[in-house]
Amino acid sequence: xxxxxxxxxxxxxxxxxxxxxxxxxxxxxxxxxxxxxxxxxxxxxxxxxxxxxxxxxxxxxxxxxxxxxxxxxxxxxxxxxxxxxxxxxxxxxxxxxxxxxxxxxxxxxxxxxxxxxxxxxxxxxxxxxxxxxxxxxxxxxxxxxxxxxxxxxxxxxxxxxxxxxxxxxxxxxxxxxxxxxxxxxxxxxxxxxxxxxxxxxxxxxxxxxxxxxxxxxxxxxxxxxxxxxxxxxxxxxxxxxxxxxxxxxxxxxxxxxxxxxxxxxxxxxxxxxxxxxxxxxxxx
Ligand code: G3H
Ligand code: 13P
Ligand code: ZN
Numbered sequence: 001x002x003x004x005x006x007x008x009x010x011x012x013x014x015x016x017x018x019x020x021x022x023x024x025x026x027x028x029x030x031x032x033x034x035x036x037x038x039x040x041x042x043x044x045x046x047x048x049x050x051x052x053x054x055x056x057x058x059x060x061x062x063x064x065x066x067x068x069x070x071x072x073x074x075x076x077x078x079x080x081x082x083x084x085x086x087x088x089x090x091x092x093x094x095x096x097x098x099x100x101x102x103x104x105x106x107x108x109x110x111x112x113x114x115x116x117x118x119x120x121x122x123x124x125x126x127x128x129x130x131x132x133x134x135x136x137x138x139x140x141x142x143x144x145x146x147x148x149x150x151x152x153x154x155x156x157x158x159x160x161x162x163x164x165x166x167x168x169x170x171x172x173x174x175x176x177x178x179x180x181x182x183x184x185x186x187x188x189x190x191x192x193x194x195x196x197x198x199x200x201x202x203x204x205x206x207x208x209x210x211x212x213x214x215x216x217x218x219x220x221x222x223x224x225x226x227x228x229x230x231x232x233x234x235x236x237x238x239x240x241x242x243x244x245x246x247x248x249x250x251x252x253x254x255x256x257x258x259x260x261x262x263x264x265x266x267x268x269x270x271x272x273x274x275x276x277x278x279x280x281x282x283x284x
Pocket of ligand 3: 208230
């Protein structure tokens with residue numbers, strides 16, 4: 001199948017009360033793991049590339065690998081730019097065949113975030129490319145801030161309503177207590193805030209920093225309106241642990257395939273587990 005637009009996947013998910021997994025890729029094995037997991041679960045899936053991934057692998061490799069994987073796959077796949085920060089970068093992804101982009105203007109003032117998001121929507125929507133924006137600041141687990149400082153960065157429901165009215169964006173990433181990377185403790189999500197946002201906004205809502213969020217909390221977030229869930233760190237952990245296990249078992253191993261094969265299998269297994277939690281099994 002050709003790459004599909006993310007908005008179609010999210011609309012179906014919203015109607016069906018499940019979430020689409022958006023999994024970060026950095027290399028061929030991770031692209032293959034995401035597609036293998038999606039096919040094994042018969043689930044639609046979003047493959048996403050961060051700026052770091054594009055810098056590491058090169059945009060042509062990311063798009064070529066993903067397009068090939070999608071063409072060979074029998075499940076719908078969208079290719080999405082994760083946390084795009086500039087108009088130029090979004091346009092580069094559009095030219096290279098991404099079917100979806102995130103423009104992350106969350107570090108800007110509200111009106112500047114709206115203006116940047118609208119500029120992107122105006123440029124790429126006519127090309128059939130969907131757009132995700134971010135409101136509130138999600139940040140990283142390594143950010144050295146207190147709980148109350150983090151809460152001050154959470155998405156305001158009234159602001160979310162205003163933002164969506166002003167942009168008509170296809171998907172909105174919100175800050176409700178998650179963070180990117182490995183959590184030190186158990187993350188506590190502000191579910192009441194999520195419900196208040198959902199009451200004011202019918203746009204598909206996105207949960208970032210979802211690795212390490214307990215299964216029950218993910219299910220609760222979905223039941224309250226999250227329909228795209230981003231996972232990166234859990235894939236990295238599974239991939240690297242499996243590779244490390246091979247090398248620790250045989251320090252003389254010099255065949256990369258002996259290390260990358262098990263790493264790819266471990267990534268596939270964790271992605272399948274997430275897809276089942278998200279309720280998107282069988283929804284392709
Ligand atoms: O949202 C953040 C992702 O985990 C990407 O991280 O820039 O290191 O690829 P990265
Ligand atoms: P984690 O790495 O915490 O899963 O976050 C992924 C993410 O939000 C990518 O945008
Ligand atoms: Zn993110």
